[in-house]
Amino acid sequence: MTELLKPIVRANILLVEDDEDDYIITRSHLDDLVSLDCQLTWVTNSADGLRKLTEGYFDVCLLDYQLGAETGLSLLKQAFDADISTPIIMLTGQPDKQLDLQALEYGAADFLVKSELTEARFARAIRYALSRREFELERMNRMQLEADNRSKDRFLAHLSHELRTPLSSILGYTELLLESDTAKDARPELNIILSNGKHLLSLLNDVLDLSKITANKLELRPEPTSLRHVLLDIYTLLKVTAVDNGLTLTVNSLTTLPVLITVDGTRLRQVLINLIYNAIKFTESGGITVDLWVQQESNREMLYFRVTDTGVGIPTGQLKDIFAPFMQVEDYLTRKKGGAGLGLAISAELIQRMGGSIDVVSEEQKGSVFTFCVDPGDISDTQRCYFNPEQQLIDSGSRQDKLTLAGEVLIVDDLEDLRKLASYWVSATGASVDLAENGSEAIEKVKRKQETGSSYSLILMDLHMPDIDGREATTVIRKLGYQYPIVALTAAMAKGIKQQLAGLGFNDVLSKPVTKHQLYRMLRSYLTSPALSASTAVSEDKPLHFLVVEDDAEAAQLMQILLQNLGVNVTLAQSAEECMQLLALHHHFDRILLDMGLPDCNGLQLVERIEHSYPENVVIIVSGHDYEPAVSSSAIVQQSVVKPLSKQTLSQIVATCR
Incomplete structure (x- = not known):
């Protein structure tokens, strides 16, 4: 058979x-x-x-x-x-x-x-x-696994919301007390509260990042990035921490470094901050040295970083586990502070996704050396220079102009302490504030404003509220004809949420806990500065600087001539990539005049890239036809204008910057 x-x-x-x-x-x-x-x-x-x-x-x-x-x-x-x-x-x-x-x-x-x-x-x-x-x-x-993953995502989103909401109050009010004179004697204790609150937020972010990595949902967005700005930000941030711990922080460029690299700047910052902060945290005396250099490997150049500390070191037998998730090395990660054991695992994964690798050499009681590299993109024709952070700080200066804005902001949140905190920060800019504790009250306040013929300049809307939540309230408010920006406040930032909320009528999203810096950057995008008197506007302000992104050389030159006649400095870009490179170098222009018909990128896609990497900029869309839908869907787009641009139109744009 x-x-x-x-x-x-x-x-x-x-x-x-x-x-x-x-x-x-x-x-x-x-x-x-x-x-x-x-x-x-x-x-x-x-x-x-x-x-x-x-x-x-x-x-x-x-x-x-x-x-x-x-x-x-x-x-x-x-x-x-x-x-x-x-x-x-x-x-x-x-x-x-x-x-x-x-x-x-x-x-x-x-x-x-x-x-x-x-x-x-x-x-x-x-x-x-x-x-x-x-x-x-x-x-x-497979279906059960997908269902389990969805349940896990819902749990993490809920956990994120439940933790971020109280952290908003802890961090925000601690900063307020530190800035005021009412608690001078308690400043050491307040700094401890602030430091530990930020540590909790860092652990929460690590858990969420690891969840995205394991679900293959972590997306990197490489863009032209100023290496100098990245290093200067990190040096400024962590030097204070090092000094407070009695340590030195030194940054050296062993070779000339490219001015511009193509990476996800946010994630590169995350890796460097994690490695340098770990070095500071586990070093009791001495200092931390960060060396950078460019090294040729086969057919490309790689950007290398080496973080050296004089700390407690890592036992040789445990070095192989240092990049594994949830692994903590006894006496190394527990000597001063605990942790979830996620930072190095996440850093290793991010470095791998940036085309590089990481290695560690360590000796107990003598210190550790973490060396990693990333792919900086094509830097063959990029200008290069040495980096000296102390000189850069002197050259750039540390002055920060006080933010002064006009308009009325409606803050909608069911938690009284968060309403008060946001109200304090907004009021400090000179803008007026109104408050609502739920969606129903917000709708009624918008109706009453309309009955008087006026309107709020901006609405900050919490998403998670009893009665009517932020999504439903925004839908109703938009149906009432409210045309001004609405910004969502949420502790549950999930993939694609910005696009989902844009479809409901939101212009932007702020993740809780909202910091003063984030809030002010957003307010600068939506509220106008009060008009200056003629005596102060003529000579005391520095000249405005516009970026004109236009591939038609004749049209670009004409706009440049007209703007220069209005006293505006102009930088020209002929493509989306050139625009992103210039933003990486300068970070901020007073206005960006953006042509929608660029050869290498759709104009609205470029707006999204600018908004993601440089949200403090304000964009004016320049097109051959009306682009009003784009104006309502992007946080940084102020208005759209139709070609050809007259000197009168440009004069009106310039006037909004004064």
């Missing part, structure tokens, strides 16, 4: 058959299949058959068509309606094409005629049914 099923397959088979002779014949066929180790269960009616199938124990069901007064089709349909996954093979005494089609339509895996049943035909049918069963189990497991 031919062995048709290899290797031996074990299967639990249910036979629903009311004729004992047919049972014996079927049993005999199964016994002949020597490569099938079969455990056969026999029932004689559809009720028992359905009950057995519901148990989910069987791999295949053999179902006779004629079961006394009823047919096997009824059982087949009941099994289909009950979402039973066991494949069912229909058996019948006579060939019937219509019955065959009907059985398959009801979900049968196969249709076999008893009189034509051969060993080979039976083997193929069972083999196919078992494969279908295996495929169905894999599909169900």
Whole structure:
């Protein structure tokens, strides 16, 4: 006898058959299949058959068509309606094409005629049914895994909201007390509260980042980035921490460094801050040195970073685990402060996604050296220079102009302490503030404003509130005809939420806990500065600086001449990439005049890139036709103007900057 099923397959088979002779014949066929180790269960009616199938124990069901007064089709349909996954093979005494089609339509895996049943035909049918069963189990497991992942995402979003909301109050009010004179004697204690609050926020961000990495949802957005700005930001931020711990922080460029690199600047900052902060945290005396250099590797140049500390070091036997998630090395990560053991794992993953690698060398009680590299993009034609952070700080200066804005802002949040905190920060800019504690009150306040012929300049809308939440309230407010910006406040930042909220009428999103810097940057995008008197506007302000992004050379030159006649300095860019490179170098222009018909990038896509990397800029869309939908969907777009631009139109744009 031919062995048709290899290797031996074990299967639990249910036979629903009311004729004992047919049972014996079927049993005999199964016994002949020597490569099938079969455990056969026999029932004689559809009720028992359905009950057995519901148990989910069987791999295949053999179902006779004629079961006394009823047919096997009824059982087949009941099994289909009950979402039973066991494949069912229909058996019948006579060939019937219509019955065959009907059985398959009801979900049968196969249709076999008893009189034509051969060993080979039976083997193929069972083999196919078992494969279908295996495929169905894999599909169900995959669906369950996806459901579990969705549940995990919902849990993390909920956890993020529940933790970020109280952290908003802790961090915000601590900063307020530190800035005021009411708690001078408690400043050391307040700094401890602020430091630990930021540490909690960092741990929360690490957990969410790791979740995105494991779900393959972490997206990097490489853009032209000023390496000098990245290094200066990090040096300014962490030098204070190092000094407070009695340590030195030194940054050296061992070779000339490219002025511009193409990376995700936010993620590169995250890696450097994590490594340098760890070095500071676990070093008791001495200092931390950060060396940078460019090194040729095969057909490309790589940008290298080396972070060296004089700290406690890592035991040699535990170095292999240092980049594993949730791993903490005894005496290394617990000597001063604990942690979730995620920072290095996330850093290693980010570095790998930036085209590089990371390595560590360490000796106990002598310190550690973390070396990593990233792909900086094509830097062959990029200007290069050495980097001296102290000189850069002197050159750039540390003066920050006080933010002075005009307009009225409606703050909507069900938590009183967060309303007060945001109110304090907004009021400090000179803008006026109104408050609402839920969506219903916000809607009524907008209606009352409209009845008086006025309107709020901006609405800050919390998403999660009782009664009417922020989404529903914004939908109603937009239907009332409110045309001004609405910014969402949320602690649950999920992938794609910005696009979802834009569809509901939101212009922007601020993630809780909202910092003063984030809030002020957003306010600068939406509120105007109060008009200056003629005596102060003429000579005391520095000249305005506009970026004109236009691929038509003649049109660009004309705008440059007209703007220069209005006292504006102008920088020209002919493409989206050149625009992003100039932004990486300068970070901020007073206005960006952006042509929508660029050769290398859709204008609205470029707006999104600018908004993601340099949201403090204000964009004026320049187009051959009306682009009002773009104005309402982007936070940084102030208005759209139609070509050709007259000197009067440009004069009005300049006037909004004064």
